[in-house]
Amino acid sequence: MxxxxxxxxxxxxxxxxxxxxxxxxxxxxxxxxxxxxxxxxxxxxxxxxxxxxxxxxxxxxxxxxxxxxxxxxxxxxxxxxxxxxxxxxxxxxxxxxxxxxxxxxxxxxxxxxxxxxPLMVHENFRWQTPIQAVGKALDSNAIGTPFWGRFSFRSAYDVFSGQPYLAEGERFIIEDLGIHTLDIARYILGDVRSLTARTKRVNPAIKGEDVATILLDHENGATSVVDVSYATKLSREPFPETLIELDGSEGTIRLTQGYGLQVTNAKGTTTTDVSPKLLSWASRPWHNIQESVYAIQQHWVDQLESGAQHSTSGADNLKTFALVEAAYDSAARGQTIDVGAML
Ligand code: NAD
Ligand code: 89Y
Incomplete structure (x- = not known):
């Protein structure tokens, strides 16, 4: 080879x-x-x-x-x-x-x-094992046609000690973390027509927003909510898990804290453990992200070898990046933004 x-x-x-x-x-x-x-x-x-x-x-x-x-x-x-x-x-x-x-x-x-x-953006969150599992359940038609979703990342994990620059920028959570959550929403429910966002800064020690709530109108008619926060103190810290709720015409999918995947439909409810692997060099709680780094880099090589497009090519990422810009614009102006017009 x-x-x-x-x-x-x-x-x-x-x-x-x-x-x-x-x-x-x-x-x-x-x-x-x-x-x-x-x-x-x-x-x-x-x-x-x-x-x-x-x-x-x-x-x-x-x-x-x-x-x-x-x-x-x-x-x-x-x-x-x-x-x-x-x-x-x-x-x-x-x-x-x-x-x-x-x-x-x-x-x-x-x-x-x-x-x-070839140009690929290292947008690795869609490569996380639990996110891939949600995509597969949806693709297998387990819940019929999805009409509503929630993609949620709420935490109080101290990201500033490892990445001090995150406390210093005018922009924080949407540009740094919400960008991944928005990409997951696009990956699971498809491209977005328009978006409405609200932001807040709760932590007085940082410059940018640490809370954002974003309503997405997907091109296929589904509606979703992307909600992200680094100001949410919970009894069990979920960092860095993205929790997902999907409602479809024939059932529901829930990706719950602790990497449980629950699928409910006419056949009943199945619950599966979709935990990421702990790679030899990885450490908790980062192992979920670390495994996805390996997965996206392997994908880079595989697609170069076969000559096929990368899942998160530069061109694909423009559609995620537009959501970031639209979210800041919407929050600043208090208006719904036409995302299609930005591309
Ligand atoms: P960092 O500041 O710790 O590291 C960046 C390094 O780049 C520094 O050592 C700096 O000296 C070097 N550098 C900057 N400009 C350079 C240049 N022109 N030429 C040569 N070296 C240069 O930052 P980090 O926390 O490692 O973050 C790096 C990127 O990774 C950021 O964009 C961050 O958002 C991203 N990130 C991604 C994930 C993920 O899961 N995908 C997680 C964390 C961080
Ligand atoms: O920089 C961020 C990212 O991409 O994943 C988590 C993070 O390290 C902190 O929010």
Whole structure:
């Protein structure tokens, strides 16, 4: 089997998961890393035994010798680095949030299309085992035609200690976490025609909103609610679980806390454990996210090999990113936003 060579840019908090996962992925491995912070470069290079190290992405591309690039930096550098990959005709994966604005995101997709290179956004939440299980139950027609859904992520987990920049931005939960929840809603119930959102900041120590409630009108006529909060103190902390409720013409699906999948229809109710695997390098409670990192990276390689489209291609992600922008716009103006008109 051909082993694709990858280069990873951005050796911070989350990239460590990506590097662990690359070791498990069939058909690819990381041969070079880049970070403008020499300390991160040394820590991560030593941890994963990678000798080719760069402080500057231009120098990395100038040396070449890799088949794809995995961009794991924060959003500020995404457009610059994706366009650099396009200029060098190197297929690229880019972390979420894909861009700072929808117009940047559109330009990045266009640059990669013109260069003829595959572009995938590392939108991994739809690859989580429990989310895949919900999709499969729906596809098996277990509840008939879905007409209503709720996609809920409510927590008080301290995400700021690992990712301090999350406390500093004008925008927080929709751009950081809600982006995944909105993507799951699209993945499960299809594309969205229009959206209405309300936001709130509860935690006085952060700058952006930490609560959002978003009403989605899907193109297939279903209605759903995406509700996300990092200000919700519960007796049993659910981080990082997305809970799902779906009502269909023939029954209901409930993805409950603790990874239980309950399907009710004319045959009765079945409850299945859809817990993610605890990979050898993973740790609770992050294992659900960590397993999905492995799954999306394996998908990247599989689709490159077969020449098929990636599930979360740049073009696909524009439709999720538009929901993020529409949600902020709706909350600011108190109006319903026509999402189709943004694309
Ligand atoms: P981080 O700040 O810990 O790491 C980013 C690293 O990139 C830093 O070491 C920084 O020095 C480096 N960097 C920035 N710009 C660079 C450039 N131009 N050239 C070279 N190096 C550069 O951030 P993080 O917490 O690891 O987050 C990275 C991204 O991952 C964010 O976009 C975040 O939203 C995303 N993330 C995704 C998930 C997920 O489940 N998909 C989870 C957590 C974080
Ligand atoms: O950055 C976020 C993400 O993508 O998943 C969870 C997270 O780490 C904190 O909200």
């Amino acid at each position: 051909t082993v694709l060579k990858g280069a990873l840019i951005g050796c911070g908090f989350f990239a460590v998961n990506q590097l662990h996962a690359w070791k498990d992925v069939r058909g690819a491995g990381i041969v070079a890393i880049c970070d403008r912070d020499p300390e991160r470069l040394k820590i991560v290079g030593d941890q994963f035994g990678i000798d080719r190290r760069y402080g500057d992405a231009e120098a990395l591309f100038a040396d070449g010798g890799f088949d794809f690039v995995d961009i794991a930096t924060t959003v500020q550098s995404h457009r610059f680095l994706v366009e650099m990959a396009a200029r060098n005709k190197v297929p690229a994966i880019c972390q979420k949030p894909f861009a700072k604005t929808l117009s940047d995101a559109k330009a990045m997709v266009e640059a990669c299309r013109n260069a003829g290179i």
